[in-house]
Amino acid sequence: MRRLHLAAAVLAVFLPLAVSAAGGKAAAAKAPVAPPAPPNITAAMAKGGCKAFAALVAASPDAHSTFQSAGDGGVTAFCPSDDAVRSFMPRYKNLSADGKASLLLFHAVPVYYAPRSLKSNNGVMNTLATDGSANNFNFTVQNEGEQVTIKTDASDHAARVKSTVYDKDPIAIYAVDTVLEPVELFEPAESPAPAPAPAPVADAPKAPKKQARHRPVADAPGPAAEDAAPADQRKNSKKSAASAAPCLPWAAVLPVVVAVAAALA
Ligand SMILES: *[C@@H]1O[C@H](CO)[C@@H](O)[C@H](O)[C@H]1NC(C)=O
Ligand SMILES: *[C@@H]1O[C@H](CO)[C@@H](O)[C@H](O)[C@H]1NC(C)=O
Ligand SMILES: *[C@@H]1O[C@H](CO)[C@@H](O)[C@H](O)[C@H]1NC(C)=O
Numbered sequence: 001m002r003r004l005h006l007a008a009a010v011l012a013v014f015l016p017l018a019v020s021a022a023g024g025k026a027a028a029a030k031a032p033v034a035p036p037a038p039p040n041i042t043a044a045m046a047k048g049g050c051k052a053f054a055a056l057v058a059a060s061p062d063a064h065s066t067f068q069s070a071g072d073g074g075v076t077a078f079c080p081s082d083d084a085v086r087s088f089m090p091r092y093k094n095l096s097a098d099g100k101a102s103l104l105l106f107h108a109v110p111v112y113y114a115p116r117s118l119k120s121n122n123g124v125m126n127t128l129a130t131d132g133s134a135n136n137f138n139f140t141v142q143n144e145g146e147q148v149t150i151k152t153d154a155s156d157h158a159a160r161v162k163s164t165v166y167d168k169d170p171i172a173i174y175a176v177d178t179v180l181e182p183v184e185l186f187e188p189a190e191s192p193a194p195a196p197a198p199a200p201v202a203d204a205p206k207a208p209k210k211q212a213r214h215r216p217v218a219d220a221p222g223p224a225a226e227d228a229a230p231a232d233q234r235k236n237s238k239k240s241a242a243s244a245a246p247c248l249p250w251a252a253v254l255p256v257v258v259a260v261a262a263a264l265a
Pocket of ligand 2: 090091094
């Protein structure tokens with residue numbers, strides 16, 4: 001009998017697991033059909049008019065593998081035109097291999113921005129080259145009307161986003177008219193850059209998004225706490241009513257005692 005019970009208990013525990021595992025397998029079997037082959041970012045850049053930049057990425061193993069894997073989690077790349085890369089080459093060749101990789105990775109942010117959301121997400125952005133606070137490698141995205149520009153502390157002139165090279169969630173690629181120069185690799189621009197100013201503005205649009213995402217979670221304890229409070233209050237009022245009740249007979253008896261005492265006296 002005991003063994004039978006044990007067997008039943010084991011079945012009760014493992015049968016649902018087995019069933020859900022089978023369901024999971026069925027779902028997993030379907031999954032690979034849905035996503036098409038991950039797009040090749042460098043190929044997409046080359047196709048969209050950034051052949052020279054794509055070639056530099058392909059020639060830098062670090063940059064190439066990072067670009068390729070960044071595509072999985074969402075990425076927005078800004079590829080300089082072939083003309084821009086050509087005139088930048090003497091300075092590029094002057095960089096170490098690490099510097100080259102950082103410069104290339106500086107041209108992408110680890111977030112997918114469709115054209116519309118790029119225009120509404122002005123501010124300081126970290127890039128694929130960002131590595132903690134020691135290697136900030138950030139730039140500032142700003143709109144001038146419909147024109148999206150990218151400013152770094154190392155350049156007098158902001159790069160301008162010229163066209164959309166590729167846009168399919170989770171990958172967006174935009175062509176820019178200059179190579180972006182990170183201040184970590186190049187001398188800061190001479191003019192006292194007003195770049196730090198937009199930083200607080202930049203964080204502002206991001207914050208509400210985060211809050212919106214967390215709101216259901218953050219609010220969850222709220223209503224629960226509110227529900228708990230009236231319950232406690234009800235309990236408390238019951239308690240105080242209960243503790244008040246024993247007092248009543250005394251209050252009623254006291255005058256009688258006093259009267260009897262008075263009568264006896
Ligand atoms: C992507 O395309 C480039 C050519 O633009 C090629 O060299 C590279 O091997 C491709 N990468 C992958 C992961 O297919
Ligand atoms: C190359 O780097 C050296 C020092 O790091 C610098 O003096 C020189 O101007 C650089 N050349 C170019 C073309 O940027
Ligand atoms: C951007 O990088 C600069 C240094 O290059 C740093 O001083 C600044 O704090 C960074 N801004 C943000 C918002 O990370």
